[in-house]
Amino acid sequence: MAEVIPNLADRWPAAPDWASARIEGAGFTVRSVAGLRQLLVSGDFDAWNRASGLMGQGVGALALAKGAAWQVRVARDRLLAVSSKPFSVEPGWHGEGFAVTRMDAALHVFEVEGEGVGSVIARATTLDPETASPSAAMLFAGVNAIAYRHGARNRLRVHVDCGLAAYLWEWFGQLPNGVAR
């Protein structure tokens, strides 16, 4: 008698159509953000800023980033530059003292918006919301992620490895009154 091999793919939910997927919960909405350019920059931030035209050393954990191009600090010598438009600096090693790695296809971006953002943060992290931390890299819902606010205090952006996007989507859907649409 032939052995029936279970379909292991059934154990995990299928990823939704990210372009239209929404989760609406108690005071918050989650959606996927597509089309962002993401560069991981390591090394001399001053040299990077001169080459890229950006400023600063990136916002930290749950801090507020603004504008069409912004930077998020993820380590002592590393930041994630994000923009809705292409960067002028090519990936690779730059003799001025920094290295650039394209992360567009590596990190999936979610946006959580609404008055309930604070409760989502409280469930996902162990960070003290009143204490600043210079790095936005953290455990978020149990997985490594980069989390900060963008444009408004009630708008959270979460960058996570693409392979974990479906898991994190399911986690968002388990929040109070969370309903995927």
Next chain:
Amino acid sequence: MQLFPCPFCGPRDEAEFHYGGEAGNLRPDGREVPAGRWADYLHMRANPKGATREIWVHVTCGEFFAMERDTVTHKVAGSVSLGEAEQQP
């Protein structure tokens, strides 16, 4: 839950950290290292009851650091980045 102080990020949940071993356990170098020295490096630990100095890594930001803590009370006395620790006398 314990909070550990990453020298760069500040206090974070212990789940964000990995233990790297007792500080000062340097890898032997050279061909003439006796077996006993290798055994000490690989297997023998001081495992003190009380104050200890250990190497940890904050996984989310990649910071390697030395942390002084008490294995009985779990109280953390402080932490210093390995780059900064090497510069201390």
